[in-house]
Amino acid sequence: MPLEKQGTCLCGATTLRILIDEPQVSACHCSMCRKWTGGPLLCVHSDHAPTFEGRAPSVYDSSEWAQRGFCGQCGTHLYYRLTDKTSYAIPAGLFDGDEAWDFNLQIFVEQKPAWYCFANQTTELTGEQAFEQLG
Template identity: 40%
Template structure:
């Protein structure tokens, strides 16, 4: 059975940047690391997309936040656009940009041991500690 591919369109707060992605199952992922919290003033929630399908137009900019990652934002209004990994060029778009993000369910949390007590997520999805997250990014998990 073939799974349906969804085309999801989104935009930043001011509408200057628009994004289109393709997803078979728009699953959601949350990150509680200190960099994501500083970038978004909360957890960063991304939507899972098919690799290479993110199309961005408008004044999108990125900031090299570490040796391995970049963070995208709108050059006009500052809206968070994506978290990107440098080694593979993947960009994980912010779920809040897409009206259709409610199609997805939360499937994975990163750095749960760094999550502030005030907004811990409930549910039975996979929750990785700092050690487990780093191991996954290093290819050990």
């Protein structure tokens, strides 16, 4: 049974609601995610499209195959999505409340800089492996 989660941007102008099938968090270490977030993107995945209340997200086409949504007022990152699928990555810190998330996957590990590491034991995939397994 999917869990409905809600979160707001930093300024409160945008509220996001989305259904989450699994309470799992992953980290993306690709150079684009690190540039976008200032570190790894820690996110929750969903195959359900989010709904928004208040200010509609601004959207940036970050590649031929992906978009990044953000609040046009305060800049809070709201989602990353593959344009050819209904697949969203929502920053885990966006959600209200403390969920018992399971941090279980890291992708683009070959691009992870040496100056940080996580103590959690996770599945680790290169970018190539992530595209093969996750689409």
